[in-house]
Amino acid sequence: MPSMSDRPSLPAPSDGDRSERPDSRAALPKLWRNLTELAGAPSISPEEIPPEVGELVHLGRRGFLQVLGGSAAVMGLAACRPPHEKLVPYVHQPVEVTPGTPQAYATAVAIDGLATGVLVTSYQGRPTKVEGNPAHPSSLGAIGTFEQATLLDLYDPGRARGREVLGQPFALRPFLVRASELAASHDADKGARLRFLVGPSSSPLIGDLRRRLLERFPRARFRTWAPLSEDARTEGSRVAFGQPLDPRLHLDKASVVLALDADLFGTDPEALRQSREFTSRRNPGPDLNRLYVAETTLTVTGGFADHRFRMRPSEVLGFGQAIAAALAERHGLAQLRPLGHSLPAGSPHLRAAAAVAADLARSRGKCLVAVGPGQPPAVHALGHALNAALGADGATITYRQPVLHDTQTGPDGLRELAAEIAAGQVDTLVCTAWNPAYSAPADLDFGGLLRKVPHSIYLSTRQDETWARCNWKLGATHPFESWGDARGRDGTASIVQPLLAPLWETTSEAELLSAILGEGRSTYDQVRDLWRSRARLAGPAFEQAWSAWLAQGIVPATAEPVVRATPRWEAIAAAVGAVKLPTGGLEVRFAPDAKVLDGRFAENAWMQELPDPITSLCWDNAAQVSPATAGQLGIDNGAVVKLTCRDRSIEAPVWIVPGHADGAVTLPLGYGRATTVPQPVELDNKPEPLANGIGFDAYRLRRSTAFWFDAGLAVTATGRRWTFAVQQGDFAQEGRPHALSYTNGDWPKQGTHEVEEHRGPQPVIIEPVNYDKEAYKWGMAIDLSRCTGCSACVIACQEENNIPVVGREQVQRRRQMHWLRIDRYFSGTAEDPVTISQPVACVHCESAPCEYVCPVNATVHSDEGLNEMIYNRCVGTRYCSNNCPYKVRRFNFLDYRGEMEPTEKMLMNPDVTVRVRGVMEKCTYCVQRIERSRIQARVEGRPIREGEVKSACQQSCPTEAIAFGNLNDPTSRVAALHRDERRYDLLHDLGTRPRTAYLVRITNPNPELT
Amino acid sequence: MKTYVLAKFADEGAVLSAARALREGGHRALDIHSPVPIHGAEEALGLRPSKIPTLALLAGLTGAATAFLMQWWMVGFNYPINVGNRPPLSLPAFIPIIFELTVLFAAGAIFFGVMILAGFPRTHHPVFEVEGFRSASIDGIWLSAEVESLDAHPMVDQLRTLGAGQVSIVPEDLQVVTP
Amino acid sequence: MSALFKPSSNILFRTVLFIGVVVVLAIPVTLMTWARTPFGTNQFDPVTQPVQFDHRHHVVDDGIDCRYCHTSVDRSASAGIPPTELCLNCHSQIWNKSALLDVVRQSGATGQPIEWLRVHRLPDFVYFNHAIHVNKGVGCASCHGRVDQMAAVQQVAPLTMNWCLDCHRNPAPHLRPPDQITNLAWRPEGDAAAIGQELMKRYDVHSRTSCTTCHR
């Protein structure tokens, strides 16, 4: 990664006009203005149109290509051109910019206030790719779907923009004045009628602003709201230790892991690190760890588990208690006795509880119990107790002070605020939390209350439900557009630096808060001053440190210290004893959605089209039920049902998920958006709100008192039906050896020689070409033992390779374009299926069936044995796809790009041709990265180093399940994996000689349970 | 000075014997016109077998050679590319195109051979000047003799004696005379 | 005269047929030929630029090296078009009154860049990289010709795929010593072939004809 250190951090210019939005304008204006002019915009003087909008909107398509400073441009195949296109250089070329060569900048993406360090690849000021920052403890080099998807949001023409106060549009300067006037009106009563509703934040900068705001308005109150609040988790630790502590799991140290309704590898904020740590011990042999999962909904974690116990949400506590009881009775952990409570006779989990307890007891100090945020505090407390009793504390689990400014982010705070608003005690509500009108529990009717507030100030990236109900509306600046800071879950701080100046007239949270403080200082200065004082540095020393922080993406030694946590057994016992769980009837469980999380990614096309890791649904959510429950209710896939719970009801289509707990319904949050309106600006093609009219809104059934699950749900069929967009055809392997799996026990004896027949040479008439003499023989290996199916690679591939989104209707026609798909297979019984996920992209057959049928040489082999796809030669007979046994080729049935908005073109990776209608495309092993590295290496007169070329999927993978590299280098990881005894080839008997090898999945079931 | 003498005959036997008689009398420039091929006409007129078959054979071989050399040079020599691990020169894969071009060239040669050997297109010919000759493509059987204008009338008499029905003379100036 | 067609009709008919055949054959042949002519390839078409920049003067008279302006030619895909400030490095001192340089000074003053016209254009799906060629001994002149003799730069190479392939298949004749890369006038002394072979080894040249070398 090119170092960040040479990055200029220009001081904020002093001239008043510029200092309006100094942070962005100051840091990058030169680069940016040149960038736009670079693009050969018609020479419009800045006066004619507002700079933020105008220059970009007037940017021609060809224009942007010139951003590449004159290198061969990117897009469009059949390029017929006007004579002599424009070639527009910089006026002042920024020192760190080399036309035609990308830079990587380190920054951080914070979701619900918890930062993940990222490296962003940027071409002359155009961020095009988000990757994990290896130096960051929450990333370790991996990157999740959501962090990557934020890049698409950045360029989305549908983003909210501008400032509107009581119907009047405001430029920044007048707005600052207006805001300070409003603030002044609260000085009299010290802000008694001033309220802030913010999203979870760990940013020291925001913290500092909050402190200063409360100094000026002592009686004002800050409330934090997150639809996926982890209050129960915090509360649980408060019960267990008397103080809110943040447990940190060290899965690499644990041999036995029990997850109680915890989606460790899915939607958990630490999923990246946890996946990496857990799979680091996912190798066959004595050291192989074991994962038990007790959950309601089938999650990626559950699918990856060695044993999965499906139970209604309310049963988890009982299961935990049963384990506690067993540990107390049979394994001498007496301190657990008061917590223990064995399961009623006839419970399906009797054996399980006993076996898990025994297994945990066997591996004291090397085991841990994790509890998910969806479980009540008592269960968390129980979890802490179990960990303490099992000697996990300090060994496999450590505790830190929470990094969020407000430990309380859930419905309770919101309820109090709602009460205050209802009582008319709030004159001004400053809302920077994400869309509370939509995401607040239904019983609070927060959307309705908002209208009661005389001055409701809402800062948002979207014109969403809340936007419609507030009277001060501010388009929010994207993190990649503004300065700031954020902390990871362990407290490690990162400086958030802008990659480009704001694309549109927008405001950042820091700007808004300091505006209310009546301060005009740029965020850039504020961050630097704050960190100067925190670091107790000055002058050159600070500048040096500062640029080092920017370059590394983290501020060293800022992690929270580990604190000793001693469980308060009585309190825990009391809490566990006192807990009242809703029971009776069907249970409903609210779950974050794998695609849109809590709904904030609903407008993100990448996430919408990403197939759900379990159901493979896209552009939709569904009421998930088990086959048995569906049978009892007499409903099938696609049946629209009426869900009634405590006199509230919604209608939702049903999707039957094997392995779902009986007697419960899972409702993924975040869909059913009807009110997101497109940005009302003159766009060539107005973006339709993506999320409108798809899915259903589960928030309407969610109560602040039953936040995560509830009972007494009634389901009645409406007789209507709904057609889903499902990307996967069939979920069974049909007895075919595609995704191979063995248990740790069977593997050495039985598996090793069974796998033999799925690898090795096939008899052929013609002696195949031998690539061993070549300098490089690129290959890939995918370890099914590590793949959780999290889908990060799918988005990474989409981002790297300019893969278009085709939309719901086209997916229903089976025309999705993902080069890399994750096949998930269910085997065994529909009640307790074995789930296995298998990433499949082009396997680059050496004897490729697709090639010899192409009449025009559009797909052929390179001298190094890559299966090349040459888009500009393709005439689109689609014969190659017919003859591809892996069906990994994708065809541009329609013009999926259409006329792109200028900002959408900025997203395109200039190293990859943008495909036109009528051509075939497929995974290229990221050949653009290979060639870039090759040229770099050959210019420097050295061979390409191991690990220098990483495929996008490999780079993103949290579990390092994907290895890519040079098979002719015996020391490379991929070569080693190709030699591994677990290696096998997909559809080996066809003799296609694939370059991508798979490694058999090894599970580690507990012998007592098999 | 060429002149055509056309004689209409009642049946095929008559025209054949007339033709034979005239050839024995030393007339070579004879032709028989009929709606369907008359067996024995070639023999009666002493025509040598057609060259078409030879043409077709040569053209066919040319086609085959062209097809093979083309494919060999293009993918085996000029730009050999590794396609699906198969050798650039895979002869079996060349066969279909070799065959097709053989047929194409041969067929072309046959058709254009007829055009040239039969002297097509020739929309005008002196014999068309005789109105009655229109029956030649329907049911009429005609014999045409190409003679010096001075010999036209003797020829007419000779044909009459050989059993011709209507006889016409088409002189140089195409002014048809029906004696 | 009772015949349907006049005697002349034979000639007419045959002529028409002949012309018909010729036309049908001529169309593709013409197209293929045209694609190879300078009209088809845009060769030898001097481009008038917004600034009357004369390479002859700067290269020959002032002896400025190509890399002084095209700075990233040896380390990046793009050779780089000089920013206005680079022009002004000199022209703020010399010729700083010349009317020829109004555009440049204006650009420097207003921050509005100079809009040059592209002369050498490859299709968008072709990924040409200057750095690797320059570092492996391909001189500027090989593709750009004697720019030092051009009043206004023109494209001298056809820039067709076939032309690229010729060199990629047999690079030796097009190589030159490292110190001669930007020497537009360089000619190999002595046995050109031998020199080429020797340079092949020295540079460790592996010119490839695999598709993804240029198309990605």
Add this chain to the structure above:
Amino acid sequence: MSTAPNQLLADDPLEPYPLMVGRPDDRTVTEDVLRPIWRPTRKGWLMLVGLGSVGVALFGLAVTVTFAVGIGAWGNNIPVAWAFDITNFVWWIGIGHAGTLISAILLLFQQRWRTSINRMAEAMTLFAVMMAGAYPLLHLGRPQFFYWLFPYPSTLGLWPQFKSPLLWDVFAVSTYFTVSFLFWYLGLIPDLASLRDASKHRWQRMVYGIFALGWRGSAHHWRHYRIAYLLLAGLATPLVLSVHTIVSFDFAVSVLPGWHTTIFPPYFVAGAIFSGFAMVLTLMIPARRYLGLEHFVTMRHLENMAKVILATGLMVDYGYVMENFFAWYGGNPYEAFAFWNRSHGPYAWAFFTQMTCNVLVPQLLWFRKLRTSVAVLWVISILVNVGMWLERFNIIVVSLHRDFMPTMWGIYTPTWVDWSLFIGTIATFGTLFLLFLRAVPAVSASEVKELRRQLDAEAAGGGTHAVPHLSQTRPEAS
């Protein structure tokens, strides 16, 4: 024309129907054959052409939409990347083959019953191949670059990929069309001359005169003509086999279960003749009525064609049996599934309709009563066409929609564009055929005249050799 009732049935019990009813003299033959061209246009014909033009317009619309929107306007997807397009292509090509077979192969085998039907059959071939040829062009994602499939010296220095069956198709289909056209036109020349000489209006005579190229029925013409005609027939025969063999290679050389089969070439050729003869019947039964040529195209011809349909139908059935047998016996699970899926999968309806039309229905032709009933024959011929279309659909779509990777299984549903293209080609084909019936003799007058001479000779007891057949080209030694 003289048609005595006793001539309606020949005395041979095996061949009860005569090749020609009556013994019309040359002039009558000419008049009978040319009459449909001279007589004023009829309402029925006009209505059919009008109907056809509507279909042509529909075809034009669908083509426009396809070019404007892209292949996405069709129902094709991944995995079913080929569907109606290639199905129709194979179907049309197959239909074309019957024409060449009748005119060429029957000529070589000296089958006299070819004489009065070959002209129509050849015309059908031409039009069918035109329709077939449209699809390979239409189905391209980027049709503007179709010429990349031809080996021409481009500035790219790149050539076509000669290992691809699609490229073989390009050569096969274009050769096939050219040869069929030359063959058809050569056969037409003597009749064009008759039209030139017999037509009433001068403009008619002029037009036909130009196309007759100055044919004078001269012995010099005939001697080249006859051998040329025979040689073309000799070339067309292997060509026909090669074309459908190559078409079958499109599937046979792939790795796809249900495609990768060695019996495809013979099985495809048999299927082609099967469907082709059915189409000839479908067209000829109404045509002979409309042209008033029942005495030239007699029940003998219809019955013979019915017999060919029965025979080739049985060959096709054998193909079905074999491919299913090997799918089971071969023991390849993917192969076995592909065939199981045809009869048990979502497209089972297509499979069973195909079996009914191609296996059961033709068996009716065992019965003379049925195969000599014009109405029954006509219905059967149409059913066979339907069946053969479905056969291609099953081979292409049903094999594709569920192949190796269950996760990529899918369903294909045609859009209105798919249907319009299909119907559109049928309409265009029909319209062209109607125009053909009005423009040139649908029965070869000159050959009928010859046939009559032969029949006369036989009647005179001289036997066939008394009057030479076209195939005997060498003058006997004198």
